[in-house]
Amino acid sequence: MHLEYFLLIAAALFCIGIYGLVTSRNVIRVLMSIELMLNAVNLNLMAFSNYLDPANVTGQVFSVFVITIAAAEAAVGLAIVLSIYRNRDTVDMEQFNLLKW
């Protein structure tokens, strides 16, 4: 097992997350894609921590922080989605283009 494999997996997961973030029309799926990207980051942190810094495990501490922050962010994100939904009765991303030009 090499570090590179983990990094590649994480990059692939990040790209999938990006793809989902850019293409999804449902707001919830966008939030989910963000979670995917955050998880890809966590994978990176864990892999680096394991291979490069097994003594201090700084990366693992980082990822603990990332998970907590991600949870909080998802909560706030869902709250925002709910408030938009209350006003506009939809969760379609294509409908939220009021602030264009």
Next chain:
Amino acid sequence: MTPSLAQSSWLIPLYPLVGTLLTIPWSPAFIRRTGPRPSGYVNILATFVAFVHSVLALREVWGQLPQYLEIPWLSVAGLELTIPLEFSAMTLGALVLVTGLNLLAQIYAVAYLEMDWGWARFYALMALFEGGLCALVLCDSLFFAYMILEILTLGTYLLVGFWYNQSLVVTGARDAFLTKRVGDLVLLMGVLALYPLAGTWNFKELAQWAQTAQIDPTLATLLGIGLVAGPMSKCAQFPLHLWLDEAMEGALPSTILRNSVVVATGAWVLVKLEPVLALSPTACAFTIAIGAITALGGSLISIAQIDIKRVLSYLSSAYMGLVFVAVGAHQTHAALLLVLVYALAMAALLMGAGSIISNIITQDLTQMGGLWSRRPVTGLSFLAGAAGMVALPPLGGFWALLQLTDGLWSNNQAVLVGIVLTVNWLSAFSLARVFGLIFAGSKQQMTVRAPEPLWLLVLPMTLCAGFTLHLPMVLQALDMLPAWDLLNKDMALLLTWSSVLGAALGSVLYVGRMVKDPTKLVQSRVQNLLAYDFYTPRIYRNTIVLGVATLSRLTDWLDRYLVDGLVNFVGLASLFGGETLKYGNSGRFSFYGLTILSGVVLIGLFMSWHYLPLIMRTFVTF
């Protein structure tokens, strides 16, 4: 007689200027109740004072050495401008002529402008002219002569444009101003080019400088032509002669002044510049050529005119052309004598013409006729003027032209003698024609009832005629006539014959009316060519005016579309850029995400550019 009278001659130009200021209150805008007449009387008084002063001063300096006076004007680093004034017999004599003719013309105007309300403006401008002419005559510096010429150009514009509600007056004043201005500007070039060469603008010092000056012939030629160009436009010489024709739209009393005196301003400057012109034979030849062409052309054109004022205006050009010939041939004495003689004779002629116009309304010679029996005074004055102008023996024109031809003959310039003789012949013919058309023949509808006008109009006219007739006696008494013994008697005979033949032919055709319709004698094409002044307006319009107009339109277009367009393009481009780039804000979250990602990827690539090969190798090995 206090000895200070000549020394205080510098006051003479100031009297009419004070008159100018005093007329202003009587313009219709200020004093509304009394009418404009006092302005005229004030000016006549001022002119009279100036006249008396110049006569007394002339008596004082007669036979004395010239006195000089210098008034400092401007002193800046490296340039001292003082106004030098010369009080000599010549300048004071010219002052007497100017103020005397002005006095007569202003008295004349009292009668002529009886039915006009614009006296204040008219007399103010006449007085401005008088002041300007006096100052020009007194001042002995080319620079200040130029300044005064420019002021007089403005004066011409205003005076020709006196009745500005007539459209022809407006265009005439415009042409008079622009044409004279062009000449003035070229003169300015000459004036400015002269200073580094001579280091002075005083006519006297210029003459001294010119005696020993060694300058490049091309430079001398260009300088000479530049200096001639100013007088060329002032004296209405070809090709800058159209303005005098159009200036005949102005009021007649001002025409008297203009034709007899004002056009002579250029000749005066030219005479004073003769030593400088003499530096370059080419410039002298140019002066002679211009003068000869104008003299021939002007006298020919005057024969074909049907407007009485225009006949005389082209004769003015022709006689100024003779002055040019005289100056070009270095005969300044003859030139000055010619100017003096011409001024009096032309004033008498124009006053006669005005006396006719003032009560038969029309200026068209073809509608006049048969006035001799009822207008004898005008007729006699006209005859006196005509005789004084052409070379008829006892009178002034004969002496001036005799001196000119004599000088030309002894310089072996036989062609020029021929030209002078021809011009004299043509002028005599032209004057006889005008006389015949006005006074001989049968009465026409316009001339059926034509009394002699007011005494105020007749008095200056007869005085002018009298002066013209007495001029030879005055000249004789003052020892100013060329000595009879030294003169070429053959020339005298030739000149006399040329005038007599011209006058006789004119009389046969127009006084005796031997031929029914003399206009049939010449081909109508030639006749039209002369009557329309060689189509000069058309030539102007198709050359200079067209060129300048096209250039202005082009410049305007360039400014409007290229210069403005360039700046506007910058503004428009930013506007258009903003209008287009705002569509980058698509309002979609996913698009913003993509943008952020692309930014990150690009910056990442950019920052890791050096490491890319390393990474690639790693991947390849792996």
